[in-house]
Each structure stands twice: as structure tokens, then as C-alpha cells.
Amino acid sequence: MPDPEHPLSQENQRPISGWMKWLDRRTDIHSLLNEALDEPIPGGARWAYVFGSGLLYLFLSQVITGVFLTLYYVPSSDHAHTTVSYISKVVSSGLFLRSIHAYGATAIIILLFLHISQTLLYGSYKGRRELLWLSGCFLLALMLGMAFTGYLLPWDQKAYFATAVGTNIISEVPLIGEPLQQLLRGGPQMGTLTLSRFFVLHVFVLPGMLIAFIAMHVFLFRKAGAAGPFKEDPVYPKLPTQKFYPRQLVMDMVASLLIVLALALVAYFVPVHLGPEANTSDTSYIPRPEWYYLPIFQWLKVVSGRWSLFGGILLPGLLALLFAAIPFLDRGRERRPWKRPVVVAGFAIFVACYAGLGAISYRDDRTDQNVAAQLTRQKQAEIDYMRQPFQIQSQPSNPVPVALVTADPLIAKGTAIFAEQPCGGCHGDRGEGTTEAPALIGIGQKYSSNQLAFLLHHRTPQMIKGGMPPVDLNQADTDALVAYLRSLK
């Protein structure tokens, strides 16, 4: 028998140990834990409810692996590809972590699909759960944004061209399309500014929003309570409840562990590829987005030309609005899927069309000889690139030589005088300035030789105040020192 108890009953409090008592008096953690773990689930724990926790777990995994990858990654078009290559080929566990991160994105998409399907099928959006549903819609959009922005960061051929196409689609939006595209790209063309923008979105903006919306989603979920099986009333649950802990927690953890295990196995045995560095002048490259965006890509091929505005912008927008409005449109208390044919069948048809478009795209690429050959070449180029050892990036040598040696004997003499005198102690060894005194570099542009010589022997009040000692040099030495000062550029 699952323990039929009122959600608010305080029986079965877990016993509290000594150190826990110490902590509890200071934090109230005990009741917080009870609050978290004793969430009542009408009708008891089920495997069908594990997807939400699985998503949270995957998100955490993405955050952790993402933070670690950033230890080596540099978001600039000069270095991004080299650093990802370094991570993949040189750093211990680098390829494994990068693969976990890249496959984690795919896993999140799959779990999002399962989570949404379960919610739609069970009618769990009913019963004052509109905001819960809407926050979920935002989370879906944010996650799709994460997938899109993260894709560019490795800056290989695939990343560059897929993003070029992806950002081209944005310019189709009426009126604001062009400026929006330029805003996202940081200019009319893709370049290093695009990479910076995508990096900022992927690493700061979207994760921040994700965390906020996840918190809201979880809060609203707890406020509304678990919906339970589909014969349960959405507003006034009647079924006997079971607490979240232990059964549902165990199920959630087992599911999360299976996900992690699957991810780790795939990442270990089939690590992700990094292709050759983006070559912006390559006209033969055929970009293909990640599998979950492939149907959209195919759809845009179908609706090109005069249908592009309707098919590419208006229809998807309408569908998205319709999807977000489901709890407002389907308001009845009936939750059994066979009694709600419009929503369930509508979703099923959409999924079937989406999958169909993906299949068509896949088939077209295989049947067109030229495309198939080019895609095979591209795949082979990635495999070849992964086999090559890491190429260290050579930096141009620093063009500013160390000012130890100079050709002009007068300046050389001045250099020696500057070194002998205590000048460098305040003005810096090479006149670069310190906290004690200003830089002397460029002083030759401000004063003529005569003015400099005069200043050396007749200090201004400001120089005296700054602690500059009197300079005691004969004419020849003064000329040499002035020549040196004027050579500081």
C-alpha cells in the first residue's frame, strides 16, 4: 500500500541526527528537505514522470562540462578552432568532455520531446497550470537557442556554414529582418564579432535566463502540485498520494544515471568530430544543420520563393503561438488522451510531419549524386582532420625589440646615461612610466630637443613636487640623454 496521507501531514518525519540538528537550528534545512522530498504524487510514483528531473540533471551536466571547456576555449575567429582542437587532441579527457557536452545537447532535445509528449498525452497542463506550461515553452525556446549558439563556437566548416545559413533565415523576417540579422552577426557578414556575440549568448545570457526560468518552472510545478495519472482530476486530486521520496526519487535517479551512462558510453566510443577550420571562401561546402534542425531546413527548401514569408515565418510563428496557447484553448477537466483528439492528434501530426521532413531531407541528400559525394568528402575531411596531430599555432614575434641595443651612437650614449642616472627608478627602465612618474615615451613629439634640454636643467614646480632630482650633466651628456629621450617611441 502506498501511504495514503494528506500532503500536509507531518507524520513520518525523518529522525534528525546530532550534526543535522546543529545545521537545522541555523538553516531550517530539515523542513526544507521535508518540503522538497515529501511532495505528494497523486496515484504514486511512475517512470513516466522522470523526464523533467532528467532534463534538470542534463542541464547541470551541460553547465559543468561547459564551464570546464571554457578553461581552454578562446572565443575569437583566430583562436576558437585551435583551442577546440587543442581540447580535443591534447588535453586529457578533453575529447570525452567535449563529446559529453555536444551529445548532451542532443540528449536534451530528445528528453524535451519526451517531457512535452508526456505532458500533452497526460493532459498535465490542465487545472490552473497555464503559467507552468508557458514557462516550459520559454525553456524550450531557450534550449533551442543554446543549441543554435553553441553550434558555431568550434568555428569549423560545419559550424560556420550552418550558422551562416541559420542567420540568413533571420533576414527573411519582414521589416526588422535585416537589422536583426546584422545585430546577431555583429555586422553584415559572419566574422569574429559573430563568434563573440554567440559566445556571450551561449555562456552568459541564455544560461542565466535558463536558470531563472527553470526556477520559475519548478516553483510553479510545486505550487500546482503533481498532476498524476490522466484519470485524476486536474484541480482537485482525489487519488491516494505517495511522497516523492523515496520511490519517485529513486526512479528519477535511476533514469538520470541511465542517461549519464548512455552519454558517457557514446562520448567514449563515438567521440564528436571537429572538422577543418572554417574557410569562408569555400564555395563547395554544403552545410547541414544538426539532425533536430534538419526538418526546418528541409521545410525552408519547400517553401522558398513567394511562399517563404508565409511558410518560413508566419506559419511557424502561428504554430508556436498555438502550442503556447494549448492550456488556454483546451480548458476542460477531461485529461484522458482519447477524449482529447484535437490536441493529441494535432501534436502527433506535427511530430509525424517534422520527422517526415527530416526523412525527406536525409533521402534527398543520399539520392542526389553530387550532394552525396560532397557530403561524403566533408565527412572524410573531418575524419582526416581528427587523425592529424595537433598543430600548434605560431604567433608572430613581438615587433617591439628590447631596447638594449641601438644603432645611433649618440642615442646609445644617452641610453647609458639614462641607465646610470636614477631616471629609470621612477620613469621605468625603458621610460615606460611607473606609479612614481609619468612615461617618457613619446615625449619627443611634445618637446623639441632644446626644450627637453632646458627642462632637464630647469625643473618645473610640478616636476620638483613629483620628486624629480636635479640633473647634473655637461652639454655633451645632456645632448646624448635628450637624443635618447627623443628616440623613445
Place this chain on the structure above:
Amino acid sequence: MPAPAHLPEQMPVPVPERRSFLGLLLAAAGGLVSATLAIPLMRFATFPLRVPSEEASWSDVGKIDEFLSLAEPVARTIDVKKIDGWRSSVVQNGVYIVPTGSGNFKVLSSVCPHLGCAVRWIGKRDKFICPCHGGTFTNIGVHISGPPLRAMDELESKVENGILKVRFQYFRQLVAKKEPVG
């Protein structure tokens, strides 16, 4: 239609001990998995600490003929190639070629063994002087006065095809013994 809340195996009404035991088990399992996942993360983060420090590379100083009949130390700037993570960079360092009599010479690092300022050759006084804290050395780099605890650091050098080459290294500062760092 599933029956209400009847799971394949029935949970007995949980008694406190059992629940806390389960909690312990859960924590242990979670801890084990986290620890396993932490291994690649830690290896990834600590990778730079395990990269064997590279052999110091040889840099060209100049044609050997220039240095066979020196009257006093001369300064030269050398390009030192360094592996810096995922890039190789070229840094410039100053060295002194110091005559030691009868056509021989040695190569000294211009880095002061006290705190790393660039030591200057002051020909007029026939000594090396460090501008930062006033350390002085003879014309062959032997310590005379001031805070440095040892002589100027000699660098390994060799001649190949008429070119003088030197292996630039940094040495630990503020100690009496010359020991290379990094």
C-alpha cells in the same frame, strides 16, 4: 487504464529507519557516480600541471666572428621560442656576450638574479649595474655589491656553422644557488 498507484512491488508503509537507510543508500549511489564523473573533469582541469616542461630551445645570437675580439661586454637581443599552451610564442630576451680573455667569452642572462630587472652594462664604470636596487657585478658578471645573492647567470652556448647559439633559461630569483625554473 492503470490501477491507482499499484506499483508492481508494494512499498510497505515506510518506517523512519528504513527511509533514512534508503536516503543513505541514495546519497552513496549519487556520491559514487559524481565521484566517477569528477575524475575526467579533474584530469581535464589539471592537465597543464602534468605537461612536461619543454627543453629550453636554442636561439641564434649572431655570427661568431663578431664576438671573437671583444674588448668589453656587448648586449644582444635574442628570440626565444616558447610553447605557450596551444600556441608557440616568440619572446625576446636580452643577453650579454662577455669576453673572458684570450678570445674566449661567455654568455650571461641580462635578468638580475635578485628580482629580475634587466641589468645594464655601464662601460664607463666597467661594471654591470642593476637599475632597480643597485646590485653591481664585475665585467664578467661576478657579484660585487647590492642585494643579489649570486653572480649573473651564465647561459649554455654553442657554435654551429659559424653561428653562436644560446639556450635561454630563467633561474630562480633571490637564492644563492643557480637553479632553472620552468
